[in-house]
Amino acid sequence: MKLDALDDRQREAAAHGDEPLLIVAGAGTGKTTTLAHRVAHLIDRGVRPERILLVTFARRAAAELLRRVDGLLNGGARGRAASGRVWGGTFHAVATRLLRLHGEHIGLHPGFTIHDRADSEDLLDVLRAELDLARGDRRFPRKATCADIYSRCVNAREPLGTLLDRGFPWCKEHEDGLKLLFRTYTDRKAEQNVLDFDDLLVFLDGLLADPAAGPIVRGRFDAVLVDEYQDTNALQADLLERLRPSGRGLTVVGDDAQAIYSFRAATVRNILDFPLRYPGARSVVLTQSFRSTPTLLEATNRVIAQARERHAKELWSARPGGERPELVTCRDEEQQSELVIERVLARREQGMDLRRQAVLFRASHHSAQLEIELGRRGIPFRKYGGLRFLEAAHVRDLLAFLRLLENPRDLVAGTRVLSLLPGIGPHIARALLDPVVAHGGFAPWRAARPPAAAAPRWPALVAMCEELSAPHGPALPVQVHRVRDFYAPLCEARYDHADARLRDLEQLEHAAAAFTDRSTMLAELTLDPPQSTQELAGPPSLDDDYLVLSTIHSAKGLEFDATYVIHAADGNIPSDLATGRPEEIDEELRLFYVALSRARDHLTVLFPLRWYDRPAGVGGKHSYAQLTRFLPPAVRAAFDERAAAPEALRAEALPTVESGVSAEIRKRMHDLWS
DNA sequence: GGGATGAGATTTTTT
DNA sequence: ATCTCATCCC
Numbered sequence: 011m012k013l014d015a016l017d018d019r020q021r022e023a024a025a026h027g028d029e030p031l032l033i034v035a036g037a038g039t040g041k042t043t044t045l046a047h048r049v050a051h052l053i054d055r056g057v058r059p060e061r062i063l064l065v066t067f068a069r070r071a072a073a074e075l076l077r078r079v080d081g082l083l084n085g086g087a088r089g090r091a092a093s094g095r096v097w098g099g100t101f102h103a104v105a106t107r108l109l110r111l112h113g114e115h116i117g118l119h120p121g122f123t124i125h126d127r128a129d130s131e132d133l134l135d136v137l138r139a140e141l142d143l144a145r146g147d148r149r150f151p152r153k154a155t156c157a158d159i160y161s162r163c164v165n166a167r168e169p170l171g172t173l174l175d176r177g178f179p180w181c182k183e184h185e186d187g188l189k190l191l192f193r194t195y196t197d198r199k200a201e202q203n204v205l206d207f208d209d210l211l212v213f214l215d216g217l218l219a220d221p222a223a224g225p226i227v228r229g230r231f232d233a234v235l236v237d238e239y240q241d242t243n244a245l246q247a248d249l250l251e252r253l254r255p256s257g258r259g260l261t262v263v264g265d266d267a268q269a270i271y272s273f274r275a276a277t278v279r280n281i282l283d284f285p286l287r288y289p290g291a292r293s294v295v296l297t298q299s300f301r302s303t304p305t306l307l308e309a310t311n312r313v314i315a316q317a318r319e320r321h322a323k324e325l326w327s328a329r330p331g332g333e334r335p336e337l338v339t340c341r342d343e344e345q346q347s348e349l350v351i352e353r354v355l356a357r358r359e360q361g362m363d364l365r366r367q368a369v370l371f372r373a374s375h376h377s378a379q380l381e382i383e384l385g386r387r388g389i390p391f392r393k394y395g396g397l398r399f400l401e402a403a404h405v406r407d408l409l410a411f412l413r414l415l416e417n418p419r420d421l422v423a424g425t426r427v428l429s430l431l432p433g434i435g436p437h438i439a440r441a442l443l444d445p446v447v448a449h450g451g452f453a454p455w456r457a458a459r460p461p462a463a464a465a466p467r468w469p470a471l472v473a474m475c476e477e478l479s480a481p482h483g484p485a486l487p488v489q490v491h492r493v494r495d496f497y498a499p500l501c502e503a504r505y506d507h508a509d510a511r512l513r514d515l516e517q518l519e520h521a522a523a524a525f526t527d528r529s530t531m532l533a534e535l536t537l538d539p540p541q542s543t544q545e546l547a548g549p550p551s552l553d554d555d556y557l558v559l560s561t562i563h564s565a566k567g568l569e570f571d572a573t574y575v576i577h578a579a580d581g582n583i584p585s586d587l588a589t590g591r592p593e594e595i596d597e598e599l600r601l602f603y604v605a606l607s608r609a610r611d612h613l614t615v616l617f618p619l620r621w622y623d624r625p626a627g628v629g630g631k632h633s634y635a636q637l638t639r640f641l642p643p644a645v646r647a648a649f650d651e652r653a654a655a656p657e658a659l660r661a662e663a664l665p666t667v668e669s670g671v672s673a674e675i676r677k678r679m680h681d682l683w684s
Numbered sequence: 685g686g687g688a689t690g691a692g693a694t695t696t697t698t699t
Numbered sequence: 700a701t702c703t704c705a706t707c708c709c
Contacts, residue, residue, distance in 0.1 A: 067699085102699050127698075144704085152694090152703075207699055273697060373696050395697075435686045461686085537699070563697045585696055601697080686709085694702075 013047055016040075023294040024048040030257030030291035032239075032284045034265060036325045037310070037607035038301025038569060041263055042071075045237060046078035048261060049096065052233050053083060059095035063231045063253075065104060067238040069538040071567060072098035075237075097231070101246050102207055103537045105214040108227060109205075115223035116216055121529070123417040125199075125206040126536045128401065131157045132422050136436070137194050143187045151181045151188070160192050164208040165243040165275035201447070202419045211245050218252035228252070232259055238567070239264035240281045241271040247280045247287075257288035266321050267314050270563060270601045272593070282321070299325045301569050301610050303332025309613070309648035313640060314603045318596050335606075335613035337578075337641065337649040342620040345654050347383045350574045353614060354389075354557060357572055364390065366571040368558035370605045372585055376577045377559050384557065393541075395561030400539040404501055404511040408518060409532065411493045415479045416528055419447045430500045431471070433463025452476050470496060486528055490519040562605045572612035575605045579617055579635035602640045615641070615649070 013021045020040055023033045024047035035041035045064075053059055066072040076093035083092055097104060110120045125133065135153040143150045151159070159181065163173050170189060174182045181188065199206065205213060218224045234254050236242070239262035242250075254260040262284060269278040285291045299307055304327045311324055340346040354367055371377055374395055384391050399405060407430060413423040421443055428439035438461060445454035452475040460468045474496055478489050494515050502508040521540075525531035541564075558570065577583070583605075584598030606613060617637050641649070 100699060149693095154702095210699090271698075274699075375695090398698095433686070437685055463686090539699095561697065587696060688708085689706085691705085692703085695700090 013051070016044065016047060017298060019294055019296050019298075020044045020047070023296070024051050026261075026292060026294070028258050030254075030284075030288035031261040032281070032291055032293045033261065033263040033296065034281070034293065034321065034323070035263055035296040036265055036299065036323055037268060037604070038299040038610075039296035039325070040298075040300050041237070041265075041296065042075060042078070042567075044296070045235060045261075045263055046075055046082060049075070049079045049092075049235065050082040053079070053092055057232050059092045060097070061230065061232040062096045063104065063234045064096055064098040065101055065234070065236045066098065067100065067241060067566065069099055069103060071237060072100075100537065101242075101249070102210045103534075105210040106533050106537065109210065109213055109217065112217055112223055112227055113213065115226075116213070116220050118213060119203050121417060122203050122205050123413050123420050123423070123529075124210070124533055124536045125204050125422065126400070126539075127157065127207065128406065129422045130160075130206045132426070133198065134160070134191065134195055136422075136425070137191055137198065141187075141190060141194060143184075143191060150184055151178075155181065156188065156191060159188060160195070161208055162275045163192075164212060165245050166277070167244045167248070198421075202421055203417055204420055204422075208245075211249060215245065215249050215252060218249065224252070228254075233261070234259060235261040235263070237263050239284075240266050240269040240278055241274075241276045241566075242280050243275040243277060244280075245275075251287070257291060260288070267317070267323075267600060268566070268604050268607075270566065270597060270604055272597050295323060297323050297325050299327045302327060302607065303329050303611060305332045305334050305648075306606075306609055306611075306613055309335045309645070310603060310606045312645045312648050313606060314599070316640065316642075316645070317599055318592060333612060334650045335609075335615065335648070337615045337646060337651045338617065338654055339637075339652070340616055340618045340654040343379045343577075343618045344383075346576055346616045346618045347380045349616065349654055350380065350576065350614075351383060351387065351389065353572075353574065357612070362571055364555045364557040367573070368560055368565065368568070368570040368608065369574045369576060370560055370562050370565050370608065371576050372562060372583050372601070374561055376582065380576070381559065390554075390556040391559050392556045393559040395541075395564035398539050398541055399514070400535060402511070402514065404505060405514060405518065407501070408490070408493060408497060408515050409535065411497065412490070412528055413532055415475060415489070416532060418451055418475075418479065421447065430497070430504070431460070431464040431467055432503075433461035452479060467496075467500075486525060486531060487519055487522045489528065490515075490522045494519060562601050565608055566604060569608055569610055571610050573605070573609040573614070575602075575613075575615045577618065578602075578615045578638045578641070580638050581635065583638045583640065599640055602638065 013024055016024060020043065023031065023044050026048070033041070033044065035044065049062060049064065052062060064072055064075065066075065076096055076098055079096070080093045097107070099107075106124065109118060109122070113120055113122070131153040134156045138144060138150065138153065138156065155178070159170070159173065159178055162168070162177065163170055166173065170185060170192075174185055199209065218227055231253065234250065236250065241264070250260065262281070264281045266278050266281050269276065269281075272278075285293060302310065307325050307327055314320070338349060340349060350369055354364065357367060358364055369377065369380065377393065381391070381393065400409070407426065410423040410426040413420050414427050418424070424443045424446065425436060425439045428434045428442055429436065434442070442455070442458055442460065446452060452472060455472045455475070474492055477483060478492060483489060484492070494512070497515070498512055501511055505511055522531060525534065583602050584595055588594040588598050606615070617635070619634055
């Protein structure tokens with residue numbers, strides 16, 4: 011195994027022995043390369059690939075890493091199939107696999123279905139109504155807030171009371187109601203053989219803690235490697251300790267300067283305290299950037315230096331100088347889009363593919379105007395983050411059918427399916443589902459009497475459910491096809507643009523062929539949802555070129571030759587919704603840093619002066635924005651500043667010079683109070 | 685009890 | 700613009 015492609019520190023990390031290892035890897039310092047070499051090195055030293063567990067933040071990251079491991083090992087016979095044998099995936103995906111294999115040891119039926127966030131919210135909503143919590147003069151938290159609170163308690167391992175005090179003071183008065191709700195929620199999931207995202211981690215933790223089963227699961231692995239460790243939460247850190255109690259064989263990689271998932275209960279303490287948790291741990295810090303030019307690093311180093319709490323580390327680069335980053339002030343959003351498109355096309359002219367360029371933004375809707383403009387000009391793009399394929403109602407409908415077939419006791423899925431029929435709402439759905447839950451199959455429906463409006467479609471539904479839930483039913487694409495046929499008229503009756511929606515479902519039918527079975531398909535779609543319809547259709551071909559649009563969160567770990575960070579106005583970055591506490595502002599700063607540090611050669615930060623608060627309606631309410639607080643003069647000095655159209659700015663956007671009259675009026679108003 | 689309608693509040697990031 | 704909740708009619 012050759013490690014000479016690495017620099018000294020990378021090599022030290024890759025070839026490190028068994029003791030716990032922390033790799034602090036700044037942006038672009040070759041983290042993936044190092045991790046790939048470490049995995050290859052382990053295999054080369056005789057560790058069997060199937061005894062290596064590689065936990066990444068997204069499945070794509072695991073696949074990419076293992077591809078590189080294969081590349082490194084290609085010479086030796088042992089490595090040939092490494093990518094297929096190493097355990098790779100997110101915490102949640104790995105937990106699903108282990109629980110299906112070993113969950114029965116702790117009384118978990120392996121046929122469980124998984125509720126995603128929206129399903130959890132639906133169930134909480136039903137229970138909130140059932141428990142009559144919405145009664146009373148004080149408004150009970152909405153379902154999304156309830157789900158948020160629940161999830162944070164579980165992932166941060168924090169009692170409800172203190173969590174409410176710190177994060178949700180306005181919900182404190184409902185503490186008892188929330189406790190009751192969460193108790194009921196837990197019981198109901200158990201009855202339905204359903205696990206939510208958090209349960210996957212909780213039950214794996216329980217499995218590992220079990221005196222009989224724990225050693226068996228632990229014994230499967232010799233090495234555990236975790237990427238993006240700065241974005242793990244307390245529960246995940248405990249899970250790792252259960253997996254490697256002494257820390258031997260454990261490698262974690264991350265960068266505290268890029269911790270951006272505290273809203274999901276991630277805590278930067280995990281990476282900061284790793285050496286305390288595992289005494290004798292080796293720490294390796296990577297600071298040489300192989301990505302950005304020194305001129306860009308000069309700017310990004312200054313940005314992150316503003317963080318209140320951090321491990322100081324200056325990134326440096328051996329690359330030649332390069333172009334200074336630009337900060338461009340625009341009149342408004344339209345001009346910002348103009349400018350981005352102009353730059354993007356100019357760079358494409360010079361030979362830089364669209365996919366080497368990315369537009370990044372804080373919130374998903376920040377790209378709406380740009381998307382329209384790109385569409386108008388026929389410039390292909392792919393958007394990552396924000397509303398995704400799986401969140402569309404028609405896709406959720408179809409998957410609810412499949413989940414009900416997989417697990418007839420899944421009441422959330424069942425309610426969704428039955429409510430599609432005319433005349434059936436939550437109450438009747440519940441009455442029809444109860445006997446199915448008791449029986450564990452659809453036979454009770456043969457004799458059921460649905461309301462008259464639903465009666466014509468009923469026999470077809472029952473026949474379909476019985477046929478497709480049978481142990482040796484038809485092939486998966488055929489199943490999806492059958493469901494789609496049944497669903498089509500319901501979809502047309504219910505939604506606008508039904509034809510476009512049904513085309514999406516056709517895509518889903520094609521995609522179904524790639525999965526071994528229905529259970530796998532459901533789990534994989536839930537745990538790693540396709541970002542778009544295009545992505546579901548398959549990986550883009552090589553000659554397929556498109557501009558990347560992405561939320562900053564979804565751009566984590568990626569790099570581009572040129573990046574454009576749009577809407578760099580205070581209120582957007584940092585988000586107005588996250589400026590309450592100093593820690594929140596620090597996280598927004600790290601988020602801005604993540605955005606800026608994606609660039610290899612060219613970086614443009616854009617700031618539109620005029621900002622529409624609401625999607626432009628009649629009259630278009632707007633206000634004038636301030637530049638993000640993260641670019642004070644001392645930091646801006648590392649940027650080239652320019653205004654997109656100075657004359658336009660003078661004309662309407664900067665009414666700062668007061669006339670003598672207004673000064674006089676102000677003085678009078680002032681004197682009024684003295 | 686289902687479903688349409690309208691008023692009022694809320695609006696980030698995602699496994 | 701979208702979600703949530705209350706009201707009213709079938």
